[in-house]
Amino acid sequence: MLDSGTAPPFDEVRLLVCITCRKAGEPDDAVRPGARLHTALTEALKEAGPDFPKVSIEPVECLSVCKRPCTMALSAPGRWTYIYGDLDPQISIDAILDGLRRYHATDNGIVPWRERPEAFRKGVVARIPPLSRSPEKTS
C-alpha cells in the first residue's frame, strides 16, 4: 500500500471498486454488478459538485471478498483503510457518498459508529491501520 513516488495529496480519498463482483449462483451478467457499481459511483462523483471531497476511483479485478458482493475499499494517507461488502449498485450510492464525505472529514479515517451510514455499519469486511510511527522490528 506504499509507494512514496505516487502518493496522492493528503486530502484525497482512494476508492477501489471491485468490478468482478457478482452474486453466487446467479447467471453471469453481461455487465457484472461490481462493474455497475463502479460506473454508478463514477457518475455520482462527477455530479457531486466542487465542494465534495477529492476522490480517486479505481476499478479492481477482485478484492477477494467474493461471498459479499458488491465490494469496495476506502483509503487515504494517514488514515485507516476500510473494506466494505454487501453493497448494491442501485440502492447504495447515496450511502456510499455520505460515508465518503464523513471518512474524508476525519483525521484518521475512523468515523464514530453512530455517524456511519447503515451500509457501512453492516457491511464492514475489514480495516487496516495507517503506517505506524514505531513498528516493532523483528529482524
Next chain:
Amino acid sequence: MLDSGTAPPFDEVRLLVCITCRKAGEPDDAVRPGARLHTALTEALKEAGPDFPKVSIEPVECLSVCKRPCTMALSAPGRWTYIYGDLDPQISIDAILDGLRRYHATDNGIVPWRERPEAFRKGVVARIPPLSRSPEKTS
C-alpha cells in the same frame, strides 16, 4: 496506508496482528487468542534466522474481522495487501511463516494459488491493490 515520511524499505513486509481477536461465545480469556498469535509470531520471527525476510510486526486493536478470529494482514510497498482470518495461535505459525516468505519473494504480493499455504487459501478475507500509477480522477 500512505505516509511517505515513514515508508519502510521495499523489501520489508509489514505484518499486522489483531490482538483483540477471540472466539464468539467463549468466555473472555485473560490473554486473548489474538494476543497469543501476536506473541507467538513475534517469537517465531526472532528465531527465524538472518536469511528470513525482514518483517515489521505490529499489534492492532481490531481489524474488524471479528467473526473469523484470529486475523492478520500482510502488506509491503508496491504489493497487494492481504487480510487473513481463521488463524490459530498454536497451529498456524509455520504456515504463516511460509506464507510470509512466499509473499516477500513476489514483486507484487500475489503468490500463485497452488503455492499458497492452505491457511492462506482458505483464510483470505480481502485484498487491496498497491497504489495505481494512473488512478481515475473524478473531482
